[in-house]
């Protein structure tokens with residue numbers, strides 16, 4: 001089947017951070033943009049149709065969240081993740097990152113400890129530090145090419161008085177999809193030390209066939225202080241529309257979060273976000289299934305290419321997400337040299353691993369949610385830069 005995902009859609013001139021923001025981030029626009037976590041693919045037709053229909057109505061007034069939107073979300077969580085969510089547990093939020101910040105404010109006080117598990121998506125750090133909380137790091141362990149959690153150390157962090165764990169599940173950038181046994185261990189520690197948990201499950205729908213995402217909440221009990229962030233943004237490539245949901249079974253946590261959103265007057269949204277959110281969850285499933293096939297092929301394509309042509313770069317085999325974590329330590333460069341090499345010599349714009357904190361040094365994050373010929377061109381650029389064909393350096 002020829003895939004619509006092969007189509008190259010020009011994104012320049014759309015105020016795209018990934019494309020139009022290259023010069024600002026990399027110091028040059030002459031890099032293939034494989035960084036920011038959005039996809040270069042068209043959103044599902046169900047979404048573009050719903051947006052076009054809404055745009056055709058020429059009044060764009062204040063909007064609330066209709067019942068049908070909650071139904072679409074609870075239906076998706078039930079059907080896709082076997083998770084029954086009650087409507088009154090849902091707190092709508094502008095995005096997952098604002099939700100991380102709000103959760104830190106709602107669940108902890110100034111100076112209290114919040115645990116993060118680096119290397120991890122960078123706003124996890126700033127959600128803690130910009131709010132005057134204490135960053136408590138429980139680094140992931142890398143053994144034989146696979147990341148695991150250090151539960152003994154996590155327990156020490158909790159015992160040391162940390163009040164909240166920010167869990168990334170599936171994990172960006174290392175691509176782990178946490179197994180039930182690992183999640184159970186987290187819950188055990190949280191119960192023992194009365195630790196609240198924010199489980200960021202924004203990548204939950206983007207999981208490869210060999211793994212299965214377990215919503216932490218499906219293992220939790222009524223007394224666990226668990227907040228889960230979910231969104232259609234990564235799944236259906238609509239992150240620019242900025243809408244997500246927090247699932248908060250505990251009424252006290254829910255009230256605290258609502259107060260924070262109300263205090264900023266961000267409890268409402270816009271008509272386009274609502275239309276896209278609902279249409280994606282109702283009509284996007286077949287598109288998602290095709291996307292997952294395409295992403296898996298891209299992932300395997302990168303893995304094969306690296307093994308064959310670039311043995312100095314090792315793929316940490318991801319179980320989920322379209323973000324590949326590349327172990328570049330075999331290239332023998334420090335972080336500044338790596339950045340310089342990929343940007344200036346290869347012309348490939350990836351996120352430096354070091355920006356994900358401890359344990360990220362020597363790594364790069366590659367976004368594979370682009371047409372395969374773009375990914376292939378990026379790999380060839382890297383190979384040419386490392387091993388220039390002939391006496392002269394290859395030009396791009």
Ligand SMILES: Cc1ncc(COP(=O)(O)O)c(C=O)c1O
Pocket residue numbers: 037094095096097098121168172200202203231233239242243244
């Ligand atoms: C783990 C994680 N959480 C949150 C986000 C962003 O969420 P939002 O755009 O809804 O703020 C990302 C984007 O890369 C992410 O990887």
